[in-house]
Amino acid sequence: MAASSASHANETARRYASALFDLANEKGELETVSKDLKSLIAMAAGSKDLSVLLESPAFAREDKAKGLVAVAAKAGLSKIASNFLATMATNGRSDEVLSAAGHFDELYAKHRxxxxxxxxxxxxxxxxxxxxxxxxxxxxxxxxxxxxxxxxxxxxxxxxxxxxxxxxxxxxxxxxxxxxxxxxxx
Incomplete structure (x- = not known):
């Protein structure tokens, strides 16, 4: 059962990454979004508070979305990346943000x-x-x-x-x- 749950989470992260890739490509902001997501991954690796915000079910979806938008603004991330974080949090998928970022990175490398x-x-x-x-x-x-x-x-x-x-x-x-x-x- 746990493996099925993990593969479902992985597939969900892939779908979000694919949608973000398509949007960023359409807007001509693939490089910007890629840099933003790499920054986010680095921030999460260096910040226990950000990791807790992404992973913990103790925060309401709306609070996570507001927190992630604030982090994105403070870090100078693009509007697309900020909206992506808010969308994932609002949809209860903030724990899959880093996985989605990794999938986006794979799509971007393949694209190039x-x-x-x-x-x-x-x-x-x-x-x-x-x-x-x-x-x-x-x-x-x-x-x-x-x-x-x-x-x-x-x-x-x-x-x-x-x-x-x-x-x-x-x-x-x-x-x-x-x-x-x-x-x-x-």
Whole structure:
């Protein structure tokens, strides 16, 4: 039952994201709305109060809508983004705002023909390393690539690279795991 509820919530977030994408595209504000939603995601990650406002059922829908509109105004978000937040809150979907923002981001990347890649490394990549990796990825996938990086000290060394659903794992931790598995089978 919980999985069905989660998939329904995910589908609802996709529908809201799709409607927002269509509206922003029609108004010529895709880039603005994308930046606004990324700002909102960052604000929610850095603010327990905003996360509670989005997630908690303790607030009335109208109060959530007013609060989110106030946050949007203070953050300088566009009218479209502000109205989107108010609509989701009024419809009792404020807990799905961040998921919808993520789906919007996927739609916007697809619209621009950009592939997404995530590189996990044991240490922060230098600007030169990042630039070289982006060039290799662009050549490999045949389109522009937006590279996101994460530091995961447990990898010890090497890199985990995800492009779409493909994972390439050349981390030292992964190599050690494979060696351990091979030795157990010997």
């Amino acid at each position: 023909g950009v592939k997404r890649a995530l590189a996990r490394t044991a240490e922060e990549m230098t600007a030169d390393q990042r630039k070289k990796l982006e060039a290799v990825l662009k050549k490999a996938v045949g389109s522009d690539v937006e590279l996101e990086t994460e530091v995961e000290p447990g990898l010890i060394g090497g890199i985990q690279l995800r492009v779409g659903s493909t994972l390439i794992d050349t981390s030292v931790a992964s190599k050690l795991d494979r060696m351990n598995t091979a030795m157990k089978g010997a």
